Amino acid sequence: MRLEKHLKPWLPLVLLLPISMTSSAYEAPFAVKEPIIDAVADEAVWQQAVWHDIDQLILGQQPSAEDFSGRFKVVWTKEHLYLLAEITDDILFDQHADPLKSYWDDDCLEIFIDEDHSGGEHQFNFNAFAYHIALDNQAVDIGPNYQDGQTQFLLLNQHVESRWQRQSEGDNQIVWEVRLEVHDASFSVSEASNSRVSLTDGKTMGFMLAYCDNDGSKEREHFVGSEAIKAVNGDKNLGYKTADVFGELRLQAKP
Numbered sequence: 001m002r003l004e005k006h007l008k009p010w011l012p013l014v015l016l017l018p019i020s021m022t023s024s025a026y027e028a029p030f031a032v033k034e035p036i037i038d039a040v041a042d043e044a045v046w047q048q049a050v051w052h053d054i055d056q057l058i059l060g061q062q063p064s065a066e067d068f069s070g071r072f073k074v075v076w077t078k079e080h081l082y083l084l085a086e087i088t089d090d091i092l093f094d095q096h097a098d099p100l101k102s103y104w105d106d107d108c109l110e111i112f113i114d115e116d117h118s119g120g121e122h123q124f125n126f127n128a129f130a131y132h133i134a135l136d137n138q139a140v141d142i143g144p145n146y147q148d149g150q151t152q153f154l155l156l157n158q159h160v161e162s163r164w165q166r167q168s169e170g171d172n173q174i175v176w177e178v179r180l181e182v183h184d185a186s187f188s189v190s191e192a193s194n195s196r197v198s199l200t201d202g203k204t205m206g207f208m209l210a211y212c213d214n215d216g217s218k219e220r221e222h223f224v225g226s227e228a229i230k231a232v233n234g235d236k237n238l239g240y241k242t243a244d245v246f247g248e249l250r251l252q253a254k255p
Contacts (some may be wrong), residue, residue: 114206
């Protein structure tokens with residue numbers, strides 16, 4: 001997607017209301033012992049979680065399985081969500097040294113989270129988050145506009161711990177682990193806030209996972225997610241604008 005399109009003024013919400021399709025329900029088991037973020041994924045709790053596919057095309061052409069394929073699991077503790085992704089990507093590409101420059105056109109894992117599952121617009125606020133986690137493990141989202149109207153791109157590395165590595169077995173396979181703090185809509189960039197949320201049995205949140213894939217082009221070639229999104233005016237790339245296209249993540253009760 002071109003930068004000028006990315007920065008268009010927010011479309012009226014009435015245009016986005018009829019976009020929901022049958023959303024997924026993801027279940028995350030409780031982790032008695034928290035996983036170590038080392039891209040090894042040998043903890044027993046990962047065996048309790050169910051795989052979910054990243055296979056719904058959002059932008060570009062549907063990639064071959066060798067070009068990109070992915071799946072993921074989620075578990076939780078009181079303090080964090082933990083995500084394990086298995087990604088097949090034949091070429092890893094990071095063309096921008098500046099983590100805030102056109103980060104969506106580099107290979108990255110994108111985690112969408114809506115803490116209270118309220119849905120709604122979040123492009124320039126923190127009603128929900130869209131964490132773009134780059135190959136250098138830095139996390140970026142969009143914040144409220146600056147006073148002059150320019151878009152504010154933010155590093156939110158304090159929310160995320162991430163590590164990935166290639167595997168010796170499996171063609172071009174990557175194991176990627178993430179530990180994520182969950183924050184509510186009161187999060188503020190400029191002011192101290194108590195926005196971090198403790199996770200509890202039975203809690204539901206809006207959730208979606210996606211992957212930006214680029215094999216060496218100026219712009220990303222594929223954008224693939226875990227949710228089937230109904231296009232609005234031919235556009236399925238709605239997750240960074242509205243949480244209405246997210247699925248539901250359910251935290252399973254402690255054993």
